[in-house]
Amino acid sequence: MMRLARRCMIIIVINIGLLILAATLIEYWTIQDKLLKLERVVQRSVDAAVESSVTAEELFGENKGLYESNTGGFNDEAGTALVWATNGGSGQLYSLNQYALAVYLAEHPNKTIYNLTSGDISSAQDSYTANKAFELMYGQVGINRNNDWAIPKSKREKYAYLAGLGYTDSREPTTNFENFYISIGSASHSVQSLKERRTIGSRVYYTLVEKDVSPLLQMGLKLSEYNEATTGYTVPITNEKYLSSIKPSSFGSKSKFFHLTPYSLGITYVPTEVLVPLVQNNININARFLALNGLRSNNTADANSIMNKATGCMKTNVFFNGGAIADSHSSATNTYGNPIVSDGDVEYDLSTIKCKVDYFCFDYAKAVGTTRLSRVISYLDGDESGYSYSPYASPTVRNFGGSTLAQYNTQKIMNSDSMYTYYNGIGKLQYYNGKRIIARVSVRLKVHIVYSSPILQWLCREYTGGAGHEHYDVKQVDVDTGTLYEGTTSDTDGVWYQYTTYIAVTR
Amino acid sequence: METLVYKVFKALMISMIMVFVFDISMYLIKANTLKRKVENIMSSMQDVVSENNYLPPESYEMYKTLFIQLMNEMNGESGTTLKMRPASTNKWFFSGLQFNYNHDPVNCLSVLQVKRNGSNINALARNMAVEAKYGDIMIVQAKVQVEQPNWFYSGALNNEAGLNKKTAKNDVPHTEFYFTYYVPCLKFKRAV
Numbered sequence: 001m002m003r004l005a006r007r008c009m010i011i012i013v014i015n016i017g018l019l020i021l022a023a024t025l026i027e028y029w030t031i032q033d034k035l036l037k038l039e040r041v042v043q044r045s046v047d048a049a050v051e052s053s054v055t056a057e058e059l060f061g062e063n064k065g066l067y068e069s070n071t072g073g074f075n076d077e078a079g080t081a082l083v084w085a086t087n088g089g090s091g092q093l094y095s096l097n098q099y100a101l102a103v104y105l106a107e108h109p110n111k112t113i114y115n116l117t118s119g120d121i122s123s124a125q126d127s128y129t130a131n132k133a134f135e136l137m138y139g140q141v142g143i144n145r146n147n148d149w150a151i152p153k154s155k156r157e158k159y160a161y162l163a164g165l166g167y168t169d170s171r172e173p174t175t176n177f178e179n180f181y182i183s184i185g186s187a188s189h190s191v192q193s194l195k196e197r198r199t200i201g202s203r204v205y206y207t208l209v210e211k212d213v214s215p216l217l218q219m220g221l222k223l224s225e226y227n228e229a230t231t232g233y234t235v236p237i238t239n240e241k242y243l244s245s246i247k248p249s250s251f252g253s254k255s256k257f258f259h260l261t262p263y264s265l266g267i268t269y270v271p272t273e274v275l276v277p278l279v280q281n282n283i284n285i286n287a288r289f290l291a292l293n294g295l296r297s298n299n300t301a302d303a304n305s306i307m308n309k310a311t312g313c314m315k316t317n318v319f320f321n322g323g324a325i326a327d328s329h330s331s332a333t334n335t336y337g338n339p340i341v342s343d344g345d346v347e348y349d350l351s352t353i354k355c356k357v358d359y360f361c362f363d364y365a366k367a368v369g370t371t372r373l374s375r376v377i378s379y380l381d382g383d384e385s386g387y388s389y390s391p392y393a394s395p396t397v398r399n400f401g402g403s404t405l406a407q408y409n410t411q412k413i414m415n416s417d418s419m420y421t422y423y424n425g426i427g428k429l430q431y432y433n434g435k436r437i438i439a440r441v442s443v444r445l446k447v448h449i450v451y452s453s454p455i456l457q458w459l460c461r462e463y464t465g466g467a468g469h470e471h472y473d474v475k476q477v478d479v480d481t482g483t484l485y486e487g488t489t490s491d492t493d494g495v496w497y498q499y500t501t502y503i504a505v506t507r
Numbered sequence: 508m509e510t511l512v513y514k515v516f517k518a519l520m521i522s523m524i525m526v527f528v529f530d531i532s533m534y535l536i537k538a539n540t541l542k543r544k545v546e547n548i549m550s551s552m553q554d555v556v557s558e559n560n561y562l563p564p565e566s567y568e569m570y571k572t573l574f575i576q577l578m579n580e581m582n583g584e585s586g587t588t589l590k591m592r593p594a595s596t597n598k599w600f601f602s603g604l605q606f607n608y609n610h611d612p613v614n615c616l617s618v619l620q621v622k623r624n625g626s627n628i629n630a631l632a633r634n635m636a637v638e639a640k641y642g643d644i645m646i647v648q649a650k651v652q653v654e655q656p657n658w659f660y661s662g663a664l665n666n667e668a669g670l671n672k673k674t675a676k677n678d679v680p681h682t683e684f685y686f687t688y689y690v691p692c693l694k695f696k697r698a699v
Binding site: 295 | 553554557614619621622623625630640641685686687688689690691693694695
C-alpha cells in the first residue's frame, strides 16, 4: 500500500514537471512566430505610413486642383486610407482621406485612432479641405499682393481672383516646418531664376538674376527674405511662386488652385502631424487583418466579427477560484477608450506610439561620397572603373544603358569642388550642389507578447498580484541588475519595440 | 500453445496499429513542414503585395521559382512546373500549387464591405496580377495540392461499382491546403 502511494506520488510529481517543461518548450517553440508577426505588422505599417505621409503630394498637385470651395474633390478614391471605427458598439471598416483623418484628430484632442465612431468619419470627411491639410503640415495659406510686378501678366488675373476670395498675406510656416527649414531644410538648394526690380531716378528696370536658394521657398511661405521681397532689401528680388502659398492652376478655369509641397520640390520632409496618426491607424488595421487570416467564410459579418474581437486584451486560460469567466490579461482602458489591439498573438498598445524624425544631409557630389556612391552603383553593374571624379577626364567608356559617350559625360557624378560643370547638357552653372536630405524615422511602441500556455499565465498572475494588474506576457529584463526592467517608472508590463527606417527624396 | 497463438496475434495487432500510427505521424510531420515553409514564403509575398498594391510580374516569377524549388526538395524530384497534377498521375506528396494570380481565389470572402461616403462598397481585390487602389484589400492565396494518406474510408470504393472503376482504384487521393491572407493595400499610388 505504501509502495503504491509512493509510486502514485512520484508519477504525479513527474507529470507536473513534464507539464511545466512541455508548456515552456511549446512557448519557446512558438515565440519566434509571434516575434515575426510583430515585426511584420510594425514594419509594414511604418513603411507605408512614412511613404504615404511624404509622397501624397499629388493631392495638392495641379491635376487634382482645388475648386473654389476648396473641397478639392477629396471624397473620391485618391488618398483614402482604411480606418476602423465603431458604429453603435461594433466596429467596421471605413474609407477616409488620410489628410482628413490627420486634420480631424488635430482639431479634436479628445479623439484618437482607437475611439473613432462613424459620426467622426462623416464629420472628418465633410469638414475637410486641402487648405486645412496644408496649414496643418506646412503653414498658412495666403497671398502677397504688394509685388504684382513679380507676377507674369498672364497670371495676374488669377492672383487677383485669389485675393478676391479673401486670402491675405498670412503665410507663416508652422513651428515644425520652420525649424526644419532653418536647421537643415535650406541645406539642399539649387539655382533658381528670380526677378529683380531696380529703380534709377524715376524709371523702373527689371532683370533676371540667378540665386542659389532652397527650392522650399517656392512653397510661398515666409521662410526667407525673398518670400517677402520688400523686407530688408533696397532692391526687391523675388519670384512669382515665392509670394503665394496657394497657386493658380495653369489648366482649366481660374477657380482651380494647388499647393507645392516639399516632395514636389524634391526635398525630404516627413510631416509628423500626418505620420503619427497614419502609423497608429496602419498598426490598428494590419493587426486586425492578421487576425482574419485563413477565414474561409464568405460572409462579411464573420469578418467584421473577427476584426471586432481584435479590440482589447485577449482572454487568458486562467479561471481563478473556480470562476466561470476567464481572466483577461489586463483592463487597458484609458480616458479615451481601449487602446489595445491584438492580432491573436501580440497585443499592441496604440496609446504608447511615439515617432521621431531625424534629418541629415548627404553630399552626393563630394569625392568621398562619390566613392561610396560609385561602389553602390558598381554593385549594380559589377564595375566601378568607369566612373571618374573630374569632368574633364576621359573615363573608360562604358556603354551604360546604351548611352553614347557624350550623354555619359553629362550624367557623371560631379565633384562639388569643381567650379564649372555641365548640368544635363543645358548650360554652364556656377556650381552644382549635391546635397540631399535623408530622414531617419524611428517608431517606438509598447507591445505585449502574451503567453499561450495556461501554466505560464497562471505563474504570471501569481507574480503580478492578480488579474487586471498586468499582462501575462514576456517581460523585459534589465541585464545589469538581472531584475525586471522598470525604466524611469514602473514599466514591467510589456516590452518596448522600436523600428527605424530611412527615406530620401531626390530630384 | 495457446499462449503462443495469443502472443502472435497480439504482436500482429500491435504491429498494425504501430504501422498506422507511424504512417500518419510521418504524414503529419511532412504536412507540418510543408505548411511552415509555405507560410514563410507567403509572409514575404504579403509584404510585397502590401508595398505595391499587387504582385509585380517579376516578383510572381521569383515566388514561382521558390515554390518549384520547395516542391522538388519535398518530392526528391526535379520538376519545372507548379501545375496541379491529376489524381491518376500524381505520385508526389506536394503535387501542385496555384496562386490567385490571374485566377480566382476560392473558399474565402468574395465581398468585404467598407463604408465610403455613407455607402457600402466592396473593397476586396481578388486578383494579385491587377493593381489595387490605396485602401483596397488584396486576397493573397495559395492553393496547395498534397497527397492524402491512404487510410480512409470511401463509400464509393466500398461497393462493386466503385471497385470496378479503374481510375478510382488506382488514383492517389489528394487534398488541398489553402493559405489565405487578407492584405490591406497601403501604398499610396499616384492619383489618376
